[in-house]
Amino acid sequence: MRLDFIRSLYEERGPFASVYMPTNRITKAVAVMVGLRWRHISEGLAEAGAPDEVIARIGEFVGDPAPGRAVFCSSSGVIFSEPLAAGPEWDIARWSALPHVMPLLAQRGERVPYMQVVVDHLGADVIVLSGGERRELVVQAEDWPIHKPAQGGRSQPRYERDVEETWRRNAVATAEVIAKEAVQSEAELIVLGGDPKSRHMVLDRLGRDVAQRVVVAENGGRSPGEMPKSYLRKVDEALRSWLVQRQNELVDAYRNGPAVSGLHETARALRVSQVAKVLVAEGPSYEEMVWIGPEGPQFSPDREEMCAWGVADPINERADAALARAVATTDAELWFVPELDSPEGVGAILRF
The missing domain is CATH 3.30.1330 (60s Ribosomal Protein L30; Chain: A;)
Known part of the structure; x- marks a missing residue:
């Protein structure tokens, strides 16, 4: 991972208070526990020499809605803080020359820029996750005609051609959005799910570089307001596989x-x-x-x-x-x- 997001820490002169603490007081019992742990943390910082104003600034995060938080503060104020996905099992509080960031980096892990794409003949739902940001897009070029009729007749072939042309145009529009967003977000992975025929139509219209980043999710269709659970399981699996492969590549490069x-x-x-x-x-x-x-x-x-x-x-x-x-x-x-x-x-x- 790149550490640009914490570089501002090193533009300040220490010493620094580095604190990893639980913050969410969702019940009365949890609130009591969080309060006791904060008292222990604040006392430890005071004993280590942290000024009262530094301790007070960190204390303002107690009650934060996140399960926990990492906070880095100097005499000039809070320089960086980030919510933790899970409250820390044990409290960490240091007053030292450098900020103690390694526990944050270990929990944060590698945040892979990637895209979630679920398609059908109408278009696609696209979610781009990159640089800690999430953007949601809906792609739809045309919405009629979209279904082939069951009845026959002279107009049947022409109507079927019109339907397939609608599908084609929506596939082209979806592929264009995927390609553009993949370049802008530097996505390492594109997890493509949805209707099988639509998936193939979109894949056929992607350039080689972008297509190589695609992982196909066999299950999952478009669902208003949310991605299907079966599809999200495939996303998690693809991210884990990517990370393992990347780690293996790095170890091989280190050996060679x-x-x-x-x-x-x-x-x-x-x-x-x-x-x-x-x-x-x-x-x-x-x-x-x-x-x-x-x-x-x-x-x-x-x-x-x-x-x-x-x-x-x-x-x-x-x-x-x-x-x-x-x-x-x-x-x-x-x-x-x-x-x-x-x-x-x-x-x-x-x-x-």
Whole structure:
């Protein structure tokens, strides 16, 4: 994933309060629990040295309708916050030189830009999901004639041709919208469901590049107001398959090189903007401490190395926090993979 969405965090000077907390008080019992956990979090921040005004600003999110929230705040105010899909199992509260973003990145995962498309002879329902935004479109070029009559007669062939021409025009319109939106959203996947004949007509009219991104959902028809459940199950399956394939491709690229292994070598490559993608094995807790400087890519497990790079007074900080900052500020990408043959479960695919 690209970390552009948190880059603003590193335009501020720390220290930062990083908090992961439950927020939704949907029942009286849950409200009591959320209040108790917030008190524990606020006391921990105070003991760590966070100013009262920082704690108060974070406290304003208690009662948020989301199940939980990640909040990053400095003395200048809340710099970034994001609702969590599920409340955190345990509270995280840090007052430190760098924001502690890795738990957010791990839960967020890779947000694949993709499209949901369900078609019939009338047109299509299209949903585009990209960059954290969702857009819904309805495609329909013509709505008559749409059904072939059962009775015969002299006009039967002409009427059937008119119906098929309506189908064709709607398929053309749908294919044009799919192609345009796929380019604009940089969609990696297009899950195409609906009427079988309409699917084939649309597929036949897509360019090769776009057609290669299509996954066909055999089940599901157009339903006013919502996508069919059978179709949405296929969407989830397609997204999981895409992610597994992408992770495998990245691990293969890491093995074949050019690449570096381990936290120390990855840090060195990041400092010279040599890294295209950082790979992090899922599961391990990166509580190892490293030394950081004031600039984004400045970190190393070796304090003397930081001093040699011109950092007069290196600061001790969590390795995962330093790694995330370096990735965000060097235009690299961060990917979580199930396993990685590397010391500390960290490695990097190099640009050169």
